[in-house]
Amino acid sequence: MKQSISKKIVLASIALLTVANVQAQTDNLKVSGYIQTQLEAGQKDAKTKLGNTTSTQDWDSKGSFTRAGIRRGRIKFTYAADTYAKGVFQLDLTEAGVKFKDAYLNLTVPSANWLSVKAGIFDRPFGDEISYSSSRREIAERSIGTQILFPDERDMGVTLVLTAPKGSAIEGLAFEGGFFAGNGIAKEDDGKYDFIGHLNYQKKYDNSSFGIGTSLYSGKVYNLDNVAGVYTSYEVNNGAWVASTGSEKFNNRTYYGFDAQYSRQTPLGLTRLRGEYVFGEQPSQGDNMSSPKLGALSTEKKFSYMRNFTAAHIYLVQDLFTTPFAVAFRYSIFDQNTDLNKDQVKSSADVKLDGYSFSGIWRMSPSASLMATYDITTNEKCANLAKYESDRKDNLFTLRLQYKF
Numbered sequence: 001m002k003q004s005i006s007k008k009i010v011l012a013s014i015a016l017l018t019v020a021n022v023q024a025q026t027d028n029l030k031v032s033g034y035i036q037t038q039l040e041a042g043q044k045d046a047k048t049k050l051g052n053t054t055s056t057q058d059w060d061s062k063g064s065f066t067r068a069g070i071r072r073g074r075i076k077f078t079y080a081a082d083t084y085a086k087g088v089f090q091l092d093l094t095e096a097g098v099k100f101k102d103a104y105l106n107l108t109v110p111s112a113n114w115l116s117v118k119a120g121i122f123d124r125p126f127g128d129e130i131s132y133s134s135s136r137r138e139i140a141e142r143s144i145g146t147q148i149l150f151p152d153e154r155d156m157g158v159t160l161v162l163t164a165p166k167g168s169a170i171e172g173l174a175f176e177g178g179f180f181a182g183n184g185i186a187k188e189d190d191g192k193y194d195f196i197g198h199l200n201y202q203k204k205y206d207n208s209s210f211g212i213g214t215s216l217y218s219g220k221v222y223n224l225d226n227v228a229g230v231y232t233s234y235e236v237n238n239g240a241w242v243a244s245t246g247s248e249k250f251n252n253r254t255y256y257g258f259d260a261q262y263s264r265q266t267p268l269g270l271t272r273l274r275g276e277y278v279f280g281e282q283p284s285q286g287d288n289m290s291s292p293k294l295g296a297l298s299t300e301k302k303f304s305y306m307r308n309f310t311a312a313h314i315y316l317v318q319d320l321f322t323t324p325f326a327v328a329f330r331y332s333i334f335d336q337n338t339d340l341n342k343d344q345v346k347s348s349a350d351v352k353l354d355g356y357s358f359s360g361i362w363r364m365s366p367s368a369s370l371m372a373t374y375d376i377t378t379n380e381k382c383a384n385l386a387k388y389e390s391d392r393k394d395n396l397f398t399l400r401l402q403y404k405f
Helices: 002-028 144-149
Strands: 029-043 064-079 085-094 097-109 112-123 154-163 173-180 194-204 208-222 230-237 240-246 250-266 269-284 305-319 325-335 352-362 368-379 396-404
Touching: 002 029, 144 269, 144 305, 144 325, 154 194, 194 250, 208 269
Parallel strands: 230 305
Antiparallel strands: 029 064, 029 396, 064 085, 085 097, 097 112, 112 154, 154 173, 173 194, 194 208, 208 250, 230 240, 250 269, 269 305, 305 325, 325 352, 352 368, 368 396
């Protein structure tokens, strides 16, 4: 009898410990996310983020066309057993399928909480716009240059994060930098790692704040344009593309960036200004300026056209008094090839682009918001490039309903 009672006590104790352990595990796990459903209406040459990126049907391409769907369906899992370590995993669920966006570990040194290491797949630490969450953004999409230079925003790598201790003479100073595969969310394939780093300083006052930063991207892209170990690359000389050959297997990919932010609370509401300027050299395809999204060695695409570029944008966001409404404006410019202009341009990857974006935001609750954005894109007129002799009809209207949880 006593043995039976002891056995029951042991089993009950195990059950209680199991429940306690599960409860502890649950307490350490945080689940969050957001859903963005939207409608897009574009002129006949517009590129949408939903469905087919351009109009394809006769009845759908006369003057404008529409697309509807889920722009983002994010669910994020963050597990932190203590204050020094956490793991993050984020998925994106839409009608197009399921993709993963983040998968990384963040470790903070216990004896020095100003020092941490991040490893896995996460946002590239370059500038301000990349890390500005799409759930907080006041314009529907990132600027033209950011979308082309940093497709998917993320990469696989490891970074060191240094944050000046509170109360120190350099409080507000932070650095994040490390080495990345350079292929976006894809398998590493060439044994070359790109350095990406961002140094910034932020200061807060009672009614205002400001920040400044500088960034560097220094990397390599494998040159597939080769025959028997002789590698070909192309550069602009006197307004024309010229081929050069050599033994170098990799082309340089180098960006320099500067960013600044300012906000101030006034009787009109909170006013925010953000700006960024980026310039550098981009290995690209003959007809596509975009950075590699997949492993350079696992595709036949040749990134052998070396383009010097400049990109910039500025945001102005104004809350309307104490109401739940706000308005936003952004001007962006992306000169894809500073060595060619107008009649010298013979590829769409060399065209200079300007963007004007206007938004209205209604924050219906802490979780729900409605945004309307109208993007006007203008291109330089190139007499020797078909479809770019005049400004293309590619303006786009976006209506987005968002819910965060």
